[in-house]
Amino acid sequence: MDIAIFGLGYVGAVSAACLSKEGHNVIGVDFNDSKTDLINKGKSPVVEKDVDEMIAEAVSKGTLRATTDNRAAIRDSELAIVCVGTPSAVNGNLNLDFVQRVCEDIGEELREKDGFTAIIIRSTVLPGTLRTLVIPTLEKASGKKAGVDFGVGFFPEFLRESTAVYDFYNPPKVVIAASDDRTRGMLExxxxxxxxxLSCADYEVAEMVKYADNTWHALKVAFGNEIGSISKAIDIDGGAVMDIFCQDTKLNISSKYLRPGFAFGGSCLPKDVRALNYKGRSLDLELPLINSIMPSNRSHIDRAMQMILDLNEKNVGVLGLSFKAGTDDLRESPMVELVERLLGKGHEIRIFDQNVNLSRLVGANRAYIYEHLPHIAKLMVDEMDDVVTHGGTIVIGNSDDRFSEVVGRLNDSQRVIDLVRIENEAKANGGYNGICW
Ligand SMILES: NC(=O)c1ccc[n+]([C@@H]2O[C@H](COP(=O)([O-])OP(=O)(O)OC[C@H]3O[C@@H](n4cnc5c(N)ncnc54)[C@H](O)[C@@H]3O)[C@@H](O)[C@H]2O)c1
Structure with a gap:
């Protein structure tokens, strides 16, 4: 393909080197003429393993050249890949000036150009940028329609500086969002x-994936550092701790605990996070990340509460009281807290949880409920139907298999707040919702 690459920084220079090596005709564009001069002399504008040699070879073969002329570059290409910078503004927001400017230039040239060109954004941009800035800017400047007269795509870049060429050929994943089949086909x-x-997604999902990735990477570094710091303060080798931690690919380095849903609870997580917080405090250690976990969890319960209150239904049916399906352990269940708060607001509540079914419970758990939660014990019913017929709002609190059938059985006026996303798609009416999906 004839490919134009806008922005010859780390992403653009590496992409130009790799795509020209793959046999494409590449024209690199940057308004910084020292970068374009370097490329035309066969040199890399960035320090990155192998890129110098690749650029030298491509320039000598004639498959790579560079220019400062945005419009000329778009004239000669069928695919335009935008890798311009998106730096932080002073207030932390993303500065999209470079993206906007390059889209204006490209759009103006598209106005004159016959034939189809696909414009692909590789710069990291916040969700909504394609739909609210990139596409309107291109359409306004060109007088043409995205997805019809020209293509638009978002194709986030996952390379890491210092191993960028390796990462280009070995991406952890490929994510594509496109305005039309032709653009999608080019990216594929x-x-x-x-x-x-390879995932094809909506623009916004693809845009958000890149932020989820980088925030996750940053979170991992901060977590490792805080575990290391607290370990060191009590004379433990944090490296040895994290080596063993990382060997656990079932629960730790895995997709477990990463689905958006409801707050954590139970007899271990809150207690142990609190204990580590306390240990850090007693050592005069600043552990902002670990200290923020309990407040984050509380905010999540607050969001659930607000969502239920917003529905303004006096009768609330609760399906699932324990912190997860398959256990009768109610210690620190966020559902118990939610129910207590709803009671305080005067809601009429009925609760069904087959694992916490009082008529079947024996021994310690029965005693625990009657001693510690007598106000909740009274609200429990033996049949799921008693909850379903009672609630104007039904709250699904854990992922017990039986709860999914309920969603299809509700009448139009009933609303479901599914805190655990028991169904991927809404089965019932539009009144099926979650707090973070
Ligand atoms: N650096 C990385 O490791 C990396 C990895 C993945 C994604 N990203 C994202 O990719 C984007 C680019 O990152 P980078 O590190 O390569 O940036 P960079 O700052 O190194 O390079 C950006 C280049 O764009 C040029 N530019 C700006 N406006 C232009 C315009 N209108 N026309 C032509 N050229 C223009 C600048 O002169 C500069 O050379 C950012 O959004 C970044 O967040 C970066």
């Missing part, structure tokens, strides 16, 4: 040789 063919999972 660009990635056809890579052994990586």
């Amino acid at each position: 063919s660009l990635n056809a040789d890579f052994d990586a999972p």
Whole structure:
């Protein structure tokens, strides 16, 4: 393909080197002429393993050249890949000036140009940027329609500086959002040789994935550092701790505990996070990340509470009281807290949880409920139907298999707040919702 790459920083220079090596005709564009001069002399504008040699070879073969002329570059290409910078503004927001400017230039040239060109954003942009800035800017400047007269795509970049060429050929995943099949096809063919999972997504999902990734990476670094710091303060080798931690690919380095849903609870997580918080405090250690976990969990319960209150239904049916399905352990269940708060607001509540069914409970758990939660014990019913017929709002609190059938059985006026996302798609009416999906 004839490909134009806008922005010859780390992402653009590496992409230009790799795509020209793959046999594409590449024209690199940057308004910084020292960068374009370097490329035209066969040199890399960034320090990155192998890129110098690749650029030298591509320039000598004639498959790569560079220019400062945005409009000329778009004239000669069928695919335009935008890798301009998106730096932080002073207030922390993303500065999209470079993206906007390059889209204006590209759009103006598209106005004159016959034939189809796909404009692909690789710069990291906040969710909504394609739909509210990129596409309107291109359409306004070109007088043409995205997805019809020209293509638009978002194709986030996951490379890491210092291993960028390796990462280009070995991406952890490929994520594509496109305005039309032709643009999607071009991006798929660009990635056809890579052994990586490919996801086609909406613009906003693809945009958000990049932020979830980088925030996760930052969170991992901060977590490792805080565990290391507290370990060191009590004379433990934090490296040895994290080596063993990382060997656990079932619960730790895995997709477990990462689905958006409801707050954590139970007899272990809150207690142990609190104990580590206390240990840090007693050592005069600043552990802002670990200290923020309990407040984050509380905010999540607050969001659930607010969502239920917003529905303004006196009768609330609760399906699932324990912190997860398959246990009768009610210690620190966030559902218990939610129910207590709803009671305080005067709601009429009925609760069904087959694992906490009082008529079947024996021994310690029965005693626990009657001693500690007598106000809740009174609200429990033996049949799920008693909850379903009672509630104007039904709250699903854990992922017991039986609860999914309820969603399809409700009448139009009933609302479901599913805190655990028992169904991927809404089965019932539009009144099926969660707090973080
Ligand atoms: N650096 C990374 O490791 C990395 C990895 C993945 C994604 N990203 C994202 O990719 C984007 C680019 O990152 P980078 O590190 O390569 O940035 P960079 O600052 O190194 O390079 C950006 C280049 O764009 C040029 N530019 C700006 N406006 C232009 C315009 N209108 N026309 C032509 N050129 C223009 C600048 O002169 C600069 O050379 C950012 O959004 C970044 O968040 C970066």
